[in-house]
Each structure stands twice: as C-alpha cells, then as structure tokens.
Amino acid sequence: MIRVGFIVNPYAGLGGSVGLKGTDGCIKEAFARGAVPHAPEKAIRFLSSLSRNDFYFLTAGGEMGEAELTSLGILHECVYRSDLSESDPLLKTSATDTKHACNEMIRQGVHVIVFAGGDGTARDIFSCTRHNIPILGIPAGVKIYSGVFATTPIAAAQILSEWNLTSLGDGEVMDVNEEEYRNGVLDTHLFGFAKVPSSPVHCQSSKQISFGDESHERQEIARFIVEIMRDDTLYLLGAGTTTQAIADMLGISKTLLGIDAIYQKQVVGSDVNEQDILRLLKIYNKVKIIISPIGAQGFILGRGNQQISSTVLSNAGIDSLIVIATDEKMKRTQNLFIDTGDPDLNSKFGETILVVCGYRIGTRVRLNH
Structure with missing residues (x-):
C-alpha cells in the first residue's frame, strides 16, 4: 500500500479574488474583504478523482487534510494536530504547522507528500523533504510559479493514480516576494529542485520570464x-x-x-x-x-x-x-x-x-x- 502524506493549506489562494495578489501575512485582511476559502474544495476534488484505492493517507487535523478525507470516507491516520486555534480562533493553521506535519509524515515513512496550496506551501514542504521525498502540489494558491504542481486537482489525481513509485522528475520550487508583488514588482526566488512523480502531460512548467526584446x-x-x-x-x-x-x-x-x-x-x-x-x-x-x-x-x-x-x-x-x-x-x-x-x-x-x-x-x- 502506498503511504501518502496529505496536507491542505486551507488559506491558500484566499487573497486572490479580493485582489491581494497572495495570502502571506494577509489572512485576516482577506477574510475582512469577504474572501472565501477554496483550497479544501480543491483537495476534495483531488481525492474524489483518484482511480486507485491502495493509498493509505497520513494527514494533519481539521481542514489541514483530516476533514477532507473524513468527508469522503477515505482511510487515513491523523499524525499531527495544530493548537493554534486555541490562541486565535480565526487562524487555525500556520506555516509552522505545515512543517511539523510534514516532518512527522516523513518520520513515519511516507512515499510521497501531496499538498494543496501555492508556492509558499511548496516552499514550506520542500524545506522538510528537500530532495529525499517526492512531492506533488494540488494548485490552490494565488501565484503558482513552481514546477511541482499538477495543472489541476483532477490532473494531480491522475498523476498519483498512475505513479509506480519509481518514475520521478525534478520540479523547481520557486516563490515570489509578496510585498514586492503587491507593489507591482515581480521578484522571484529559486529555492531548489524537488523530486516530483513524473508525468509530463499533467505537471506544469515553472513560469519563465523572457529576456528577449519582444x-x-x-x-x-x-x-x-x-x-x-x-x-x-x-x-x-x-x-x-x-x-x-x-x-x-x-x-x-x-x-x-x-x-x-x-x-x-x-x-x-x-x-x-x-x-x-x-x-x-x-x-x-x-x-x-x-x-x-x-x-x-x-x-x-x-x-x-x-x-x-x-x-x-x-x-x-x-x-x-x-x-x-x-x-x-x-x-x-x-x-x-x-x-x-x-x-x-x-x-x-x-x-x-x-x-x-x-x-x-x-x-x-x-x-x-
């Protein structure tokens, strides 16, 4: 049975529709502007589209994965639970929770980490996995420049369903300085190359910036x-x-x-x-x-x-x-x-x-x- 670490950043993409160009440090402002979370529903779309049932999911509590798996009756084990909501009811998870959950999943021997989020989440996951554990992103963020994401939640399900545990490629992990981005400056950083389940049809390329004169x-x-x-x-x-x-x-x-x-x-x-x-x-x-x-x-x-x-x-x-x-x-x-x-x-x-x-x-x- 394939052991899958499954992490959802429930706030990923929250700032997109309300014009914040990202969510880092702006969760409360996004909610104040009327933003509605979409990452959990994208995670459910991914889970609903899996065509195999030989996966055993290790996940984090609440909307970090547990709620989505439970809603579909999928076999899983919760290996980490955030206590952030005890101090702030509005903010239930953080980047630190993502990293703690990821490290626990690695400790328990997952074959792959699948996450719903954006470039910031990819960066947090990669800081734990480095080039040792493959990762696969379900696109749910505002800015998705990294090459570790499937093109859609359904494509992510196809990639995982077709994966044989050995076919791997490299995907760029990139992120954007959101403060500069909100000021109209595109400042991207390459954090490294992660292992990604190989599927050229369904995985996106990282964004390219032209240096030619067009x-x-x-x-x-x-x-x-x-x-x-x-x-x-x-x-x-x-x-x-x-x-x-x-x-x-x-x-x-x-x-x-x-x-x-x-x-x-x-x-x-x-x-x-x-x-x-x-x-x-x-x-x-x-x-x-x-x-x-x-x-x-x-x-x-x-x-x-x-x-x-x-x-x-x-x-x-x-x-x-x-x-x-x-x-x-x-x-x-x-x-x-x-x-x-x-x-x-x-x-x-x-x-x-x-x-x-x-x-x-x-x-x-x-x-x-």
Whole structure:
C-alpha cells in the first residue's frame, strides 16, 4: 500500500479574488474583504478523482487534510494536530504547522507528500523533504510559479493514480516576494529542485520570464487592440507586459501585476478585485476581458488572476475573453490551460482558443482544462 502524506493549506489562494495578489501575512485582511476559502474544495476534488484505492493517507487535523478525507470516507491516520486555534480562533493553521506535519509524515515513512496550496506551501514542504521525498502540489494558491504542481486537482489525481513509485522528475520550487508583488514588482526566488512523480502531460512548467526584446510584437498587438476598442464596452485589462503595452498606447497608467478597468480609453477602476468587477458589470452592459497567458506554463485563467473568477466569467460570458500573446511567447508555451475552479465552466471554452499574436494576426491554440 502506498503511504501518502496529505496536507491542505486551507488559506491558500484566499487573497486572490479580493485582489491581494497572495495570502502571506494577509489572512485576516482577506477574510475582512469577504474572501472565501477554496483550497479544501480543491483537495476534495483531488481525492474524489483518484482511480486507485491502495493509498493509505497520513494527514494533519481539521481542514489541514483530516476533514477532507473524513468527508469522503477515505482511510487515513491523523499524525499531527495544530493548537493554534486555541490562541486565535480565526487562524487555525500556520506555516509552522505545515512543517511539523510534514516532518512527522516523513518520520513515519511516507512515499510521497501531496499538498494543496501555492508556492509558499511548496516552499514550506520542500524545506522538510528537500530532495529525499517526492512531492506533488494540488494548485490552490494565488501565484503558482513552481514546477511541482499538477495543472489541476483532477490532473494531480491522475498523476498519483498512475505513479509506480519509481518514475520521478525534478520540479523547481520557486516563490515570489509578496510585498514586492503587491507593489507591482515581480521578484522571484529559486529555492531548489524537488523530486516530483513524473508525468509530463499533467505537471506544469515553472513560469519563465523572457529576456528577449519582444517590444515590437507587443506594440503591434496593442495597436490592433486599441483599434478595435469600442466606446460602449468596458475592458478589463489583465496583468503582464503585453497588456501593459496596450495601456502605454492609450497613454494611461496600468497596474502591472493587477487588473484595471478601462472605459472609453480611460481608467475607471485600478487594481480591481472580484467584487469590484462584479459591481462594474452591473453598470456596463458590454465587457471584454483582455489577458495574456503565463509564459511556459500557459495558464490563461487560474494563476495570479483569480479576480476573474467563475462568477465574473458567468456574468460576462466566455465570449468576453480576448487572449493576447507575442508569437515568441507562444513558441515557448506548448499548451494553454484554463482552470476557473468550475469544471463545467472550463469545458464550455471548447478544445481551442484564439490568441491574438500581432496586428490583425491570430492563431488558434489547443486548450486544456
């Protein structure tokens, strides 16, 4: 029987939809803004999708894994329980709890650690496992730059179900300085390479940053987008340097790592969160959402732009999405992915999606969900 360490960071991704660009040090603020935890439901989706039953789970108490396993009647043993809630009812777990739980699971001889979280959780897990125990991430965070994550919770279940205990690859463990990130500065750090159950189909690549000059391509894309902008339409401009080129051409300021609302070529909402967007959708009848995929990973939705939630997309309509990317970026990005958190909504996007990659130039790319 395969012994699986199973850890859930119940607060992972909490700051995404409310525009905090991460959750480190901001759990209480995220709750105050109306954030709702999604990591536990993603963990349950993973567990529900396992196609084998020869796993024995070692987990941590409460929503760190025990509650999710219990809800599905899956055989498990709780090997660690946090006492943090005794001092602060709102905060039930911490990074220290993750590390203590992980170390106990390693001591009890697990074959693999599976965790639901983001890059911060991956970093905490890796600080315990190093290159000795393989790890596999269920994507639940705001920013997921590391290469130890499956593309979706269901893909994580497929990887574990197909794993033979011997096939292993290396995945980068990366994290972002969230304070700098909230100020619009992307400051990434490589912490090391973890062992990962090998499956090139279902594991994501780590984010890649281009050091080539793609400015001309971005300007051509921007020229086309500005040309087709209509005065009766609200435009939600996503994060990144390609969308920044559109703002530059319009002569307006742009939140580099956030989402801005543009109407009649003027900013009507800066660094908006999910609730801001939903309020704007009640004011403006027509909307277009312009976003660019993460380099190499290929995620259009579900990584770093959780403000564009399944609720937002259901209200705006999937036809509101305009995907832009330079031809050079697409050469480095083998697959495109959408993970709205709602499998039914994901499937409505179909098997391909149009990507604008130049002035009046588009290419249809295969889409995975």
